[in-house]
Amino acid sequence: MNAPTLWIIVPIFLGTLLLFITNQRLLSVLGGSSAVVLALMAQFVPIELALRLGPLSLKIDSSLTVLGRVLLIQPSEGPLLALIYGAAALWFFGAEASKAAPRVVPLGFMIIALMVASIAVEPFLYAALFIEMAILLAIPMLTSIYKPPGRGVVRFLIYQTLAMPFILLAGWLLAGVEASPGDLALAAQSAAMLGLGFAFLLAIFPLYSWIPLLLEETSPYLVGFLLWILPTMTLIFGAGFLDRYSWIRSSSQLILALRYIGLLMVVTGGAFAAFQRHLGRIMAYGAIAETGFSLLALSLDLRIGIPILFLLIPARALGLAVWSLSLTIIRENVETMRFGAARGVLRLTPLAGAGMVVATLSTSAFPLLAGFPARLALWEGLSRVSIGSALWMMVGMIGLLTSALRSLAVISIAEEYTSWEPRESQAQILMLGLGVIGLFILGLFPQTVQFMLADLPLMFEHLGR
């Protein structure tokens, strides 16, 4: 047995099998349980070390050779796999409540496996090919064959597909830069290629127009899942570039570019969220700001930036899961998610309304919520480097806070004497309740996930040390 088979091929096979199951609950339980098993194995079963179970001895090899190239999962990457599959379990268990299990569980497994393959493949620049395959699988997840696709899906496909050539060419050019480090023109060309590739992949301003469109057109739960897995794994892939190429890591221009782009994402995300009149679009801009926070973390001294980047991951996963599940439930009970149609919806979906507001507050770094510890550390780190940047980050967070308060006002304003008629199912109440409690626990006791996060920087050779 080897690690790539266990965490890449098995999930793809499992996802294919789950395509034939249509029962929401069964899919949700099977998918969630399988993801939990994969996460537990990643956390507790050592790679490349013999594990004795009574008379049996089990050893998981780290590599698998495919067509002359290697898929390699290092022992130090175990905690990352645990984090990814653990968060996937959260999404899959919540799938029943969102009524999206037939799409999110099977295709979600395959997408996660491909994203893991993108981290595992050697040479690592081939990752772009696996990411593109995941993008292609995301299309049937986002659209139904019985409904015409919207502009958002088409734009998502175009933008994400255009990323692949840039990343692959950048990878090749970077090898040339390594061979002749003095060639500044080549370095600039490769950096430009790399920047364009990641701008498309991470939906950097102004290439993020597909995110609000998607959240208007499609189930928020499905979009939320993609807004969690794609940027998270892409950021880790991007950090890999920083780790491998010292000239990128030590480039002051790149650090500045990362900081300004991160701030642009946070400020535009926050400001646009504050002025939206659609609950889905607010979540879209919240997710955009989340990516901005991660880029800001990468712009700091990487000894503190990398731990902050990893601290942002669980908060992002849980926050987006609660937010998107809440919106999916609200969407079921209103005509559209525009403010006009969603007025007073709190009386129909009280827990979903609360979940949405708490998740928005968490994204805006509201104290005691999951997003707070990482953003506080980020803000502190940023203020040491540049007070102006820290102030701009605050502008973005104020924008997000404003959007949370506006959303709360809209969903709670109802006609006088309107009675409370909660319509949430038991599964929805359970999942939302657990999610909201989780957001508070992560905010109050951020050390609860430290056992997974502490060793994550070890997956890099140079970063976070």
Added chain:
Amino acid sequence: MAVTFAWIAVGAIIVTSIGLLLTRDWRWGISLLAVQYLAMFVLALQHWPLGMAAVKVVAGWMSAAILGMTRSGLSTIDSGEEDTWPRGRPFRLFAAGIVALIVTVVIPGVDTIMADAGFAVTAGSLFLIGMGLLHLGMTTHILRVTIGLMTVLSGFEILYSAVEGSVLVAALLAVINLGLALVGSYLLIASNSQEIESA
């Protein structure tokens, strides 16, 4: 001799990519796409062995067949978005001319960066990338968007074949081409779903 064939392939690429931009009949579109993949195969042969280059043309033709078979099952007439100014044929020809001009200017520079891939290879690939991007910028029609993306990827694959000879990359790119065609077909069927449901 190989260089002559390569330049003939470049000529074919220019004709097919402009044809794809101008044609309104999907049958012509699919046929031109298939010819484009043949030209791509000839250019890939400049750097790759026959077996690996053949993967490109086989995957490309399969992709074209997938799109063609799906489209032939749908009875919707093409949307009239192309009829209005400034997206009429003269405008498209003018835009294609600008792309050709830009490509001509940047060929020497790109050829140097790409380890002297060869002028024909660089010209063909850049022309495909440029025309594909132009295509993507002009339409929201699913079939045309898919063809535009496949054109951009074809151009990139030609250029990349000059610097990368990995079997895994060739296989994954073939899978991506086929996947793109399948996704395009899926979206094509979905975009006609109202008609299917009402039929």
